[in-house]
Amino acid sequence: MADSSFDIVSKVDPQEIANALNQASKEVEQRYDFKGVGASIEESGDKILIKANSEERAKAVLDVFQSKLVKRGISLKSLDDGKPFASGKEFRIECKIKEGISQEHAKKISGTALTMGVKVGEGGKLFGSITNKEIADALERRGITVEKHQVLLDEPLKQLGTYKVQVKVAAHLIAEVTVTVEPKS
Secondary structure (H helix, E strand, O other): OOOOOOOOOOOOOHHHHHHHHHHHHHHHHHOHHHOOOOOEEEEEOOEEEEEEOOHHHHHHHHHHHHHHHHHOOOOHHHEEEOOOEEEOOEEEEEEEEOOOOOHHHHHHHHOOEEEEEEOEOHHHEEEEEEOHHHHHHHHHHOOOOOOHHHEEOOOOEEEOEEEEEEEEEEOOEEEEEEEEEEEOO
């Protein structure tokens, strides 16, 4: 039997990154609290370099950049920001933009099957229901970290059976997880 194969791609628009960087740079140049502290943000090869004369000011510049990314619809999960480090008389933060998720992680999410045991009354009626939080917690126990809002359920699962549940992995990327609801033994 042939193994199934798929490609999952999550791209970040480089023009949106450039626009966010330009906006952040302009704001840093114009803001009063950044005057005289040597604060700047610039692209350096495949990295974004943030500089300031104190660690707090460098973090503040990073915060400005992050807010510009969010306003342009870019998830902060795609920003790999490092820790501030001293370089001579200034502090620096090096950031990289991550594109996509690893093939291994994507396969792990899409190939996951969860079995949820629940208390059942007469006629197969559940006591309670399975919510997106419970599904996120079950995925967490499997080593897959997702937040409850990423589990796309129109309404909680209230009956026994097998369901295909969508999990929003990235901005335009949805994976399917199989959830089986069965009586607790």
